[in-house]
Amino acid sequence: MSVTIKDVARIAGVSPSTVSRVISNHPRISRATADKVRKIMSDLDYHPNIMAQSLVSKTTNTIAIILPRPAEELFLNLFFAEVIRGIVSQTSKAGYDLLMTSGSSQREEVEAITRLVRGRRIDGVLLLHSRNNDPLIAFLREENFPFVLIGRSPDDQEVLSVDTDNVQASYDAVMHLVMQRHERIGFVNGPPNLTVSQDRMAGYRKALQEQGLEGKPEWIVEGEFLQESGYRAMSFLMNLSERPTALVVTDDVVTFGVLRGLIELGYKVPEDIALVSFNNIALAEMSTPPISSIDIGIYQLGYTASHALLASIQNEGEGKKRVIIPHRLVVRESSLQK
Amino acid sequence: MSVTIKDVARIAGVSPSTVSRVISNHPRISRATADKVRKIMSDLDYHPNIMAQSLVSKTTNTIAIILPRPAEELFLNLFFAEVIRGIVSQTSKAGYDLLMTSGSSQREEVEAITRLVRGRRIDGVLLLHSRNNDPLIAFLREENFPFVLIGRSPDDQEVLSVDTDNVQASYDAVMHLVMQRHERIGFVNGPPNLTVSQDRMAGYRKALQEQGLEGKPEWIVEGEFLQESGYRAMSFLMNLSERPTALVVTDDVVTFGVLRGLIELGYKVPEDIALVSFNNIALAEMSTPPISSIDIGIYQLGYTASHALLASIQNEGEGKKRVIIPHRLVVRESSLQK
DNA sequence: CTGAAAGCGCTAACAA
């Protein structure tokens, strides 16, 4: 079969434990033996069996994430790829691997994670979002298993998390529209059970209230992170007798749908209605008109969360409970009065 | 620590090997014992240690993919998320996990895969693309390690692969433009070292030739799978003394850049210039104008490749060497003469 | 149908 530590030991004329020590850079090993062993290892093209290492060391150098389920969180198509890039760039620098799993229901997700956690397959978990009464968070806390949430846990302040200040971001979006002299501002939001949606709603409400602006309930549309959601929202919103003159939209992809809907209905952006949205995906800049968007630093979210998770695995505690990645509004044509 | 097979055995009053047999649904085990043991397992919330299982079974129920590196293959932002979804839906159905790794250079990629393969960490590898003289393919072949390529290997016919017929797809795109009475057709392609780019170029050339159409070299622009590439290509193409009246673009994201470039230069699509592209991402439909695009079935590519890989892992050979996922042109406004 | 025992490849006391 494949070459083992024993083969190396035999050929180098040392004991297996010596080889093991060389592998792990044990300090108390003579320079000469180390070099000799290393030479043999590379001659034989030896690579340690990772499973065997894990079995005894009780650590896997692997963290897991759960692939978002379709539909409900499909916005993650873009968010997802970017956040993954951030995560992997951090983990691979630290010598960790990333395991991806999925479940087609909430229950299956918990089962999958249970299998990995109890099966000692992974050292930590990265959660890409949270909702009210999230059973995954409950499970991980109960197991006292290292995990970091990208987002905010509504039920539990003690959860390690890396997040955007979505209340503030949403507030900022509204204020930008207010500065452009808009007074009737609507909101196209995502699924209301997600924490991110709740926070952005709160920021929107806060801004309206502080500015003494009227907020008609029918100006708020809740949907999914899909372009169709934005598209459909327009046929509803633009049929109101009293229409908003500006919209905050919770995701750029949704904004693409919004734009398409408006164009088909014969409206112009920003003349008839101004738009600001979130995430600042690369395509936002290439849209017609280019979309004003709040850049939440998706890559940074992934990178930082991953870093925090590894720290928590290695230090058993310590560290800030909650890290906020700063956001910034990138103003483009879609929200500018001519 | 955590509950092991011995704990279960002791409490159930049987031997560890009996418990092991229950876990693996060994046939020669009495119904009564099996039920008893299963009950205890669930009472104790026992989950087998996956590393220990792997160590002895020499199989990991895990396959790996390599995260594409930035820039060069960034188009995979969208392709990537979709293909992953296809892969995971297949693997998780079959009880496999997906491991993601990355390298910031070609050499690092090979190192990462070497570590996983020789370290017996994974059972197979899924490659998301190929280029000429791909060292990863060379390594995997040499190790005789199961892998499936999404794409086509230019150097090696024997590689298991799942692919689009890119020559034909590109040919179809050109022919669609020909049907719309275009005679001056340009091509905005991706990185020329990728097989996919080479194949699409071949299809483009073949169609022009068959139709006896002139193909000016300056109508072909090679770039990356980025919107900027498309954007930049336009300032070049539209400054030519003799301009094309239609373009085939290798990716929808690039097309967004192309559109933006054209609009800023004051051209209208499709009146001044018609566009057809590839991939049919969800946003293609929401663009202004909506983009005609060849749907290559990205999810299906991932799903099928993953299936083929698992089959190859389990059957040691057999099966078709090369599977083609059918494509279809979705015609929208960007390519229609009014 | 079930148990005892050996061993997968590696690490980590404990000795030397």
Place this chain on the structure above:
DNA sequence: TTGTTAGCGCTTTCAG
């Protein structure tokens, strides 16, 4: 500084 030994948790002959 290095070797010996005893496992990590599981599977799998081989006996019974």
